[in-house]
Amino acid sequence: xxxxxxxxxxxxxxxxxxxxxxxxxxxxxxxxxxxxxxxxxxxxxxxxxxxxxxxxxxxxxxxxxxxxxxxxxxxxxxxxxxxxxxxxxxxxxxxxxxxxxxxxxxxxxxxxxxxxxxxxxxxxxxxxxxxxxxxxxxxxxxxxxxxxxxxxxxxxxxxxxxxxxxxxxxxxxxxxxxxxxxxxxxxxxxxxxxxxxxxxxxxxxxxxxxxxxxxxxxxxxxxxxxxxxxxxxxxxxxxxxxxxxxxxxxxxxxxxxxxxxxxxxxxxxxxxxxxxxxxxxxxxxxxxxxxxxxxxxxxxxxxxxxxxxxxxxxxxxxxxxxxxxxxxxxxxxxxxxxxxxxxxxxxxxxxxxxxxxxxxxxxxxxxxxxxxxxxxxxxxxxxxxxxxxxxxxxxxxxxxxxxxxxxxxxxxxxxxxxxxxxxxxxxxxxxxxxxxxxxxxxxxxxxxxxxxxxxxxxxxxxxxxxxxxxxxxxxxxxxxxxxxxxxxxxxxxxxxxxxxxxxxxxxxxxxxxxxxxxxxxxxxxxxxxxxxxxxxxxxxxxxxxxxxxxxxxxxxxxxxxxxxxxx
DNA sequence: GCCGTTTTCGGCCCGACTGTTTTCAGTCG
Numbered sequence: 001x002x003x004x005x006x007x008x009x010x011x012x013x014x015x016x017x018x019x020x021x022x023x024x025x026x027x028x029x030x031x032x033x034x035x036x037x038x039x040x041x042x043x044x045x046x047x048x049x050x051x052x053x054x055x056x057x058x059x060x061x062x063x064x065x066x067x068x069x070x071x072x073x074x075x076x077x078x079x080x081x082x083x084x085x086x087x088x089x090x091x092x093x094x095x096x097x098x099x100x101x102x103x104x105x106x107x108x109x110x111x112x113x114x115x116x117x118x119x120x121x122x123x124x125x126x127x128x129x130x131x132x133x134x135x136x137x138x139x140x141x142x143x144x145x146x147x148x149x150x151x152x153x154x155x156x157x158x159x160x161x162x163x164x165x166x167x168x169x170x171x172x173x174x175x176x177x178x179x180x181x182x183x184x185x186x187x188x189x190x191x192x193x194x195x196x197x198x199x200x201x202x203x204x205x206x207x208x209x210x211x212x213x214x215x216x217x218x219x220x221x222x223x224x225x226x227x228x229x230x231x232x233x234x235x236x237x238x239x240x241x242x243x244x245x246x247x248x249x250x251x252x253x254x255x256x257x258x259x260x261x262x263x264x265x266x267x268x269x270x271x272x273x274x275x276x277x278x279x280x281x282x283x284x285x286x287x288x289x290x291x292x293x294x295x296x297x298x299x300x301x302x303x304x305x306x307x308x309x310x311x312x313x314x315x316x317x318x319x320x321x322x323x324x325x326x327x328x329x330x331x332x333x334x335x336x337x338x339x340x341x342x343x344x345x346x347x348x349x350x351x352x353x354x355x356x357x358x359x360x361x362x363x364x365x366x367x368x369x370x371x372x373x374x375x376x377x378x379x380x381x382x383x384x385x386x387x388x389x390x391x392x393x394x395x396x397x398x399x400x401x402x403x404x405x406x407x408x409x410x411x412x413x414x415x416x417x418x419x420x421x422x423x424x425x426x427x428x429x430x431x432x433x434x435x436x437x438x439x440x441x442x443x444x445x446x447x448x449x450x451x452x453x454x455x456x457x458x459x460x461x462x463x464x465x466x467x468x469x470x471x472x473x474x475x476x477x478x479x480x481x482x483x484x485x486x487x488x489x490x491x492x493x494x495x496x497x498x499x500x501x502x503x504x505x506x507x508x509x510x511x512x513x514x515x516x517x518x519x520x521x522x523x524x525x526x527x528x529x530x531x532x533x534x535x536x537x538x539x540x541x542x543x544x545x546x547x548x549x550x551x552x553x554x555x556x557x558x559x560x561x562x563x564x565x566x567x
Numbered sequence: 568g569c570c571g572t573t574t575t576c577g578g579c580c581c582g583a584c585t586g587t588t589t590t591c592a593g594t595c596g
Contacts, residue, residue, distance in 0.1 A: 017568035086585095121591090122586090263579085
């Protein structure tokens with residue numbers, strides 16, 4: 001509705017209000033229906049009388065009359081173009097009203113044929129720019145996976161190190177810093193002395209992987225990578241570092257609210273600092289903490305800056321202490337060349353040891369995972385010998401290798417290995433790898449009820465960018481997991497669980513485990529991204545089992561066995 | 568459309584870059 005209103009040239013603040021509502025309800029940890037009937041929606045700032053009526057209408061009739069009316073007022077294929085860079089509502093309106101354009105194709109043709117040229121303020125260079133924008137947009141419509149974006153950003157950062165003598169500080173900003181599951185473009189921020197800015201942008205726009213320079217200025221420039229991804233660079237003075245980092249990290253909705261609050265307090269905030277609104281006197285901006293504190297709130301972790309209620313909590317100093325990378329004592333799920341990993345057991349162990357962990361769980365696939373070279377009980381026993389040998393070497397250094405497995409949950413909910421064998425492992429992950437079309441709720445619940453299963457691998461079956469999850473009642477699974485003392489896996493690469501799922505776990509009091517599911521030594525280093533995803537779901541360290549030290553983790557395993565295993 | 572320890576009406580975040588302009592509109596983040 002906001003898109004259509006924008007096209008129609010409606011009051012921009014009304015449009016903003018619609019967008020805010022959309023943002024709030026998409027990220028709700030529960031059903032809109034439930035939030036409506038428990039009156040949670042009624043209490044949310046940004047949702048007013050008129051929105052509540054529309055939601056009620058939608059819940060009763062399945063549609064909203066105003067939306068149906070609006071839809072008739074603009075061709076859908078034209079509206080889609082709002083997402084293309086360089087195309088905004090004003091341009092579309094000109095196309096629609098003055099040139100009679102009704103579809104995306106007509107729009108592109110009109111640009112190519114120079115039909116826009118006769119319109120005031122619309123020269124040929126603009127047409128070229130928009131056409132190029134549409135081309136890039138078509139190529140990179142899909143947002144990319146966090147992990148992929150992270151590696152791209154690392155390449156650019158590596159390249160920028162060549163001019164590090166010009167730079168004070170550098171950071172990733174934007175949705176990548178917020179650890180959003182998917183990334184549209186990559187934002188970098190650099191602080192440096194003003195006389196160096198131009199040189200920094202010169203260097204940046206010559207990045208070898210760049211195929212196009214979209215903009216180049218003294219404070220801001222943008223390039224397009226071969227993949228079609230855009231990278232934006234901003235430069236600021238060191239004294240503005242915190243304000244700029246806060247600003248360029250977003251989200252947009254979060255920042256709008258932050259500036260609202262600044263205004264209420266007679267302050268002005270921009271990327272250069274916090275100022276008194278009347279006298280323009282600068283009050284601060286060197287660090288992010290300073291910026292938030294000047295607004296009367298505590299620092300907000302980037303991962304939760306989405307205007308989902310974090311601002312209200314920060315004003316009351318009530319943001320929970322979220323799990324941090326430094327809390328993580330080990331990785332609970334990884335593969336080696338024994339099954340479908342590319343690095344040997346020894347290589348995985350050495351890499352994990354260097355990461356500073358206290359323990360890891362080796363979790364190679366079980367026998368029925370044939371394509372993944374799953375292990376039979378005999379091969380697990382052989383692997384244990386190697387693990388025992390390595391433990392003799394590493395235990396004196398304070399590092400422990402736990403015998404584990406990623407056991408298949410068979411279609412009937414039974415496990416791929418018998419109980420009397422499972423009990424000989426230190427830690428068991430159980431996962432569904434087949435029959436993705438059926439409802440898997442009962443199947444998983446049966447696996448959770450097994451006393452030797454400590455964690456359910458990728459519980460919803462979702463694999464970002466590849467596969468929708470299987471049908472499953474995640475709420476029910478979370479409940480049973482909590483009752484039985486079983487953790488649910490947050491799989492960094494698959495991004496299963498979602499932030500909404502994690503919030504549900506936290507609200508229910510269920511445990512999660514953050515894992516890399518590494519199939520190579522390099523992937524072991526992705527843990528900090530997994531921690532970021534957990535933080536997006538407001539995960540606290542007490543509910544993350546791999547923040548436990550080894551003794552506590554063992555206690556977690558044994559207390560379930562004690563409670564449920566037959567004598 | 569939403570909101571209020573100045574306001575129930577009149578405001579609503581802020582700045583950079585581009586192209587087409589002689590002072591600014593459109594778009595973007």
